[in-house]
Amino acid sequence: MDIGLTTLREEDITKHLSTAHSLLERAAVVVTDDKSKSKTEIAGTRRRFVSTVSTGSARRTADVRLLQRIAEVSPNDAMLSMEQHTLAWRLRRAMAVGLAIHDVFARQTELESLTAKNRSSALSGDLATRFHKLLAASSFVSVFSAASYLVQTLETNGDATSDLPDPVYAFDTPQDAYKHFLYGLDQAIEDAPDDAQLIARAAAFARSTLDGLLARHGRFPELAGFEDTHIRLDSDDFEMNGFDVSTRGKRKPLIMSFKKPNEVVGNHIAKYQAMKLAKMLMAYDFDRQLNPFVDLGGFIFTFIGDGYPGTGKTTLIQMIAGLINDYCAIAGYTFHYENFGVDQISSYQGKSGQNCRQFVSNVLDPRVIGFGTVDDIDQVAAKRSDDRASAGQQEITAVLMESFSGANTVVRGNCAFGMFSNYPENVDDALRQRASARWLVDGPQTADDYIDIFALLLGGNHKIKLGDHNLYAAQVIQAAVETAYELHNEPQEDGLKKVAERFKKDGGKLKSLADVGRYLHAIKLAEPRFTGRAIKNITDAVKMRAMDIELPDEWFESPEPFMHKDYDTKLAMIAELRTPITMDTIIQEIHRYADSEFRYTDKSDDSAVQNLIRDQRVRERAAREIVELKDNGHWNA
DSSP states (O other), rough: OOEEEEEOOHHHTTTTHHHHHHHOOOOOOEEEETEEEEEEETTSSOOOOEEOOOOEEEEEEEEHHHHHHHHTTTTTTTSSSSSHHHHHHHHHHHHHHHHHHHHHHHSSHHHHHHHHHHSSSSSOHHHHHHHHHHHHHHHHHHHHHHHHHHHHHHHSSSSSOOOOOOOOOSSSHHHHHHHHHHHHHHHHTTOSSSHHHHOOOOOHHHHHHHHHHHHTTGOOGGGGGGOOOOEEGGGGGGEETTTOOOOOOOOOOOOOOOOOOOGGGGHHHHHHHHHHHHHHHHBBBBBTBBBBHHHHHHHOOOEEEOOOOSSSSSHHHHHHHHHHHHHHHHHTEEEEEEEEGGGOOSSTTHHHHHHHHHHHHHHHOOTSSSEEEEEEEHHHHHOOOTTTHHHHHHHHHHHHHHHHHHHOOOOOOSEEEEEEEEEEEGGGHHHTTTOSSSOOOOOOOOOHHHHHHHHHOOOOOOOOOOOOTTTGGGOOHHHHHHHHGGGGGOOHHHHHHHHHHHHTTOOOOOSSSHHHHHHHHHHHHHHTTOHHHHHHHHHHHHHHHHOOOOOOOOGGTTTTTTSSSSSHHHHHHHHOOOOOHHHHHHHHHHHHHHHHHHHHHHHHHHHHHHHHHHHHHHHHHHHHHHHHHHHHTTTOO
């Protein structure tokens, strides 16, 4: 279960700084020395000889003074360099953050109450056992949090150039866990030749510590409740999502060729809804982590755009990303765009699914405005019934289905996912139905469209007259969209036309919800893929049409009028513009969605028929050639 976001406050961390600082100054830790390991490096390497014969081991107390060790990198300078100071500061803060997260874990479990009881009188029996198990689990949480903080916040300019010692773990208390972590870190940065290697070794040791902790994770069943905890420290841009290891640093600036809406010719409904989506995303409230459009209805979380090659799907992606990027720049928000493509399908088992899950997590990040696309979805994700598809494609299908409409899917309204395909009939039915919006990307259609797109692409470096034409008048979005929606008052696909004709002959008229339900049932009888999920997608589209409001451009020219308002104010401003749901809207959205399903089915059937015809022709040709070979006496040659 997703238990929401916990935001760490600065005072939660400050109260642990003195403890963290004292550990950095001096930490006494009992360690075990392995006598089989030589202290002398093998010539020409930074490795040490390890005997294959066991000679026993001895326990000793090590005195770790990490601040002193950091200063030894430049012994001739009495002051710490910027890099040395950064590492010391980050280490102290990492341990303080880990202790603050330990407090969160204690509040979520019995540890806090058991600790209080143990202070008044020593626990015994089952309570003592439970207390020690929870304390060990909290030690795991503390050192995991500290190592995660270092991995996310330390900026390195290279990799460690020497072998690092294996981390040493102890889980009696958080302080014991920290002491052993500092002991290993002290060994890792010993003899660091310069500041760059100092930081690189520290970051590498933190990553190694995380790997070792994850390998030991199964020993602590008490951590199960912490898996779905999301923790955020805004001041340091640090976050933890359970025990997922994040190496997220500063996001790279988006490099992309953006398109303006006036550079998209045709595709009127898709273009219109894309422009609406960009503004919808900007209504997201980062404090509440919710979008008013999710509350009011009509938010587009997933959509699929289909059309023939060259109809403008890539241009549409560039337009959406450009609009969101511009709005985010005005508001001061972080925008994350990511495309998942065929290059992320791996031959290693499980890696494709892991890549896809990381893609989804990056876009879902509640601290950014996200837009994720899967171009050529028919090549990236496979039908589950396709035995020719790779295991990686099947993994991606499973991850996308779970992420887009699974039991754990949480729609906050900060991001949207778009799937695009030239052949949507090749997409798994269940995955395709998880796209709540259907955008037909059919490109320019009319003569005016073709004049507009030719003039646009030709540019202005010529003196040829335009002729009798009002340039771009056909692209005036509001008028074009109204015309496009009106086309769906009647079905467009032959299969749906037959259903509508039979329904009308039987006296069916759409005047009430009962009439609509009977019409939907008639469509279901003709198209088995028209399931309850299809009905949900239609109702979502109808709600979106009710929220098909024109948010004033003035709201997005600067952040103050709308984007930086609090959630309740945004909700009220948007609700005032909402329009009522009409029967015409319902009919149009039923036809839009059902047309797409019949279109996919017809394409799939046509493809299957063509394949059968081709196979039959090949068989007949082979039979003729076999007869000729036999007649010429070459069949047995």
